Amino acid sequence: MSAKDKRKNVKAEAEIGFVTTISFPSVGSAGQTGSWRIFKPVKNEERCNECLLCWIYCPEACITKKLSINYDYCKGCGICAVECPRNAIQMVKEEKQ
Amino acid sequence: MRLKDLPEEELFLQGSAACQGCPGSMALRVAFKALGRNTLLVVIASCISVLQSPFPVSALDLPVLNMAFASGGAVASGISAAVRRLKKRGVFTEEPTVLVWAGDGGTYDIGIQALSGAAERNTNFIYVCYNNEAYSNTGTQRSGATPYAAWTTNTVSGKQEWRKDVAQIMVAHNVPYVATASLAYPMDFYQKMQKAKSIPGTKYIEILAPCPPAWKFPSEATVQVSRLAVQSGLWLLYECENGHTHYTSGTARLIEGRSSAKPVEEYLRMQGRFRHLFSPEKDEKRVGEIQERISGIVESLKFTAKMREHIMDLEIMPRP
Ligand SMILES: Cc1ncc(C[n+]2csc(CCOP(=O)(O)OP(=O)(O)O)c2C)c(N)n1
Ligand code: SF4
Ligand code: SF4
Ligand SMILES: [Mg+2]
Numbered sequence: 001m002s003a004k005d006k007r008k009n010v011k012a013e014a015e016i017g018f019v020t021t022i023s024f025p026s027v028g029s030a031g032q033t034g035s036w037r038i039f040k041p042v043k044n045e046e047r048c049n050e051c052l053l054c055w056i057y058c059p060e061a062c063i064t065k066k067l068s069i070n071y072d073y074c075k076g077c078g079i080c081a082v083e084c085p086r087n088a089i090q091m092v093k094e095e096k097q
Numbered sequence: 098m099r100l101k102d103l104p105e106e107e108l109f110l111q112g113s114a115a116c117q118g119c120p121g122s123m124a125l126r127v128a129f130k131a132l133g134r135n136t137l138l139v140v141i142a143s144c145i146s147v148l149q150s151p152f153p154v155s156a157l158d159l160p161v162l163n164m165a166f167a168s169g170g171a172v173a174s175g176i177s178a179a180v181r182r183l184k185k186r187g188v189f190t191e192e193p194t195v196l197v198w199a200g201d202g203g204t205y206d207i208g209i210q211a212l213s214g215a216a217e218r219n220t221n222f223i224y225v226c227y228n229n230e231a232y233s234n235t236g237t238q239r240s241g242a243t244p245y246a247a248w249t250t251n252t253v254s255g256k257q258e259w260r261k262d263v264a265q266i267m268v269a270h271n272v273p274y275v276a277t278a279s280l281a282y283p284m285d286f287y288q289k290m291q292k293a294k295s296i297p298g299t300k301y302i303e304i305l306a307p308c309p310p311a312w313k314f315p316s317e318a319t320v321q322v323s324r325l326a327v328q329s330g331l332w333l334l335y336e337c338e339n340g341h342t343h344y345t346s347g348t349a350r351l352i353e354g355r356s357s358a359k360p361v362e363e364y365l366r367m368q369g370r371f372r373h374l375f376s377p378e379k380d381e382k383r384v385g386e387i388q389e390r391i392s393g394i395v396e397s398l399k400f401t402a403k404m405r406e407h408i409m410d411l412e413i414m415p416r417p
Contacts (some may be wrong), residue, residue, distance in 0.1 A: 006191075009150055022153075022290040023149070023150075023154055023155040024153065024154060024155065025110060025150050025154075025155050025156070025157060025158040025159075025390065026110065026154040026155065027110045027111055027112050028110075028111070028112030029110065029113055029114065029149070029150030029151075029154040030114035030150045030151075030156070031112065032112065033112045033113070034110075034116065034120075048110070049328055049392045051100070052100040052101055053100070053296055056098075056100055056103065056126075056283045057280075057283070057320055057343065058123075058128065059113070059115065059117075059118060059119050059120070059123040059126070059319070060111050060113065060115070060122065061107045061110065061111045061122075061126055062111050063107050065105040069254055070111060072111075072112070073111040075117040075118035076117065077118035077316040077317055077319075078118070078315070078316060078317030079118055079316070079317050079319055081315045082296075082318065082321060083320050084220050084322070086136045091246055
């Protein structure tokens with residue numbers, strides 16, 4: 001269920017007189033946090049030796065164990081690029097939409 | 098054990114409300130991997146209350162109770178008692194882990210009474226303090242964990258006192274397990290969390306959490322700052338099991354002389370909260386005081402380690 005659907009659900013519950021104070025787990029609970037980004041991590045597949053350091057250090061869990069970056073939620077903090085021992089990730093300025 | 102052996106499942110969901118480069122979310126991810134889904138989480142008022150995101154959604158894929166600031170130890174005691182009773186009734190096939198997650202404000206200052214009580218009763222739970230050395234959530238006020246000379250909004254020319262050491266206060270409670278951890282050494286942290294899960298009774302783990310907005314460094318440097326804290330000898334990594342302390346990871350390398358300590362100045366210079374120590378000119382006195390204190394501790398640890406080996410060789414003391 002998306003965050004939006006959940007908000008709708010809670011609204012519906014409130015209308016029928018049942019108000020819950022429980023939050024439900026959801027990806028994107030603070031919205032598409034990818035829009036916070038100023039710099040974007042771009043990976044050079046050839047340099048990567050799959051050490052998994054970027055996976056474990058990404059504070060947002062935006063890099064999967066198969067090492068693909070989810071740009072919908074990546075906040076562009078730059079930790080993956082700094083910690084990559086093989087310089088396989090570069091931070092590139094985002095283009096204006 | 099290696100990084101590739103860590104579970105893939107994420108119980109910290111992407112798209113949370115945490116700041117860029119947040120140490121809290123980084124620590125939560127690793128801790129959740131170590132403890133797994135069968136965990137009951139108590140979050141004490143802190144940034145973690147906020148980064149879960151606003152009602153009715155949450156970035157934490159676990160049962161979570163958000164509780165009042167001073168209550169970590171007390172709430173854990175209640176939950177732990179309930180778990181024990183439900184286990185007797187055969188409600189669980191596998192007993193859940195009770196985990197309290199609190200900031201340094203919620204641990205060093207306002208929550209220490211409840212924590213001390215729970216520890217004295219040897220309540221069965223894990224208490225994690227993620228120590229960002231200030232009240233970050235309310236805009237960086239000083240706490241008992243704020244280090245000497247650090248800027249906060251109410252120590253504008255640098256804190257005048259040294260920080261206290263709650264991990265050692267917990268060691269003095271004689272709980273079965275106390276450990277310290279660093280974000281730069283995730284395997285070390287993971288293994289300590291796993292060990293804590295396997296031991297009954299009170300477990301206290303404290304992880305240093307360099308916070309970009311409060312410590313004033315760029316978001317990309319969270320892990321670098323964490324690493325320098327260990328490499329300089331300022332943050333010691335150890336675990337204390339039933340009163341026996343042994344140093345781990347980067348700190349063990351320092352003490353055994355396999356690596357030499359980096360100057361603390363390197364660590365201080367990375368952070369805007371220490372800027373007044375270096376501009377307009379270097380404050381030799383305070384930087385010197387900090388370095389001297391750290392060097393003193395590292396040297397005494399080296400000495401103790403040597404003495405212990407020596408004494409064990411003589412076999413006049415029973416081996417632990
Ligand atoms: C009794 C009480 N006093 C004050 C607050 C406001 N408050 C909420 S979080 C917080 C700061 C917590 O600091 P810390 O425990 O270090 O966690 P951090 O924000 O640094 O993650 C404060 C003062 C509160 N929730 N309850
Ligand atoms: S820039 Fe930060 S949030 Fe984005 S993938 Fe890298 S570590 Fe994760
Ligand atoms: S202020 Fe610090 S601890 Fe709080 S959410 Fe931001 S980075 Fe994390
Ligand atoms: Mg804090």
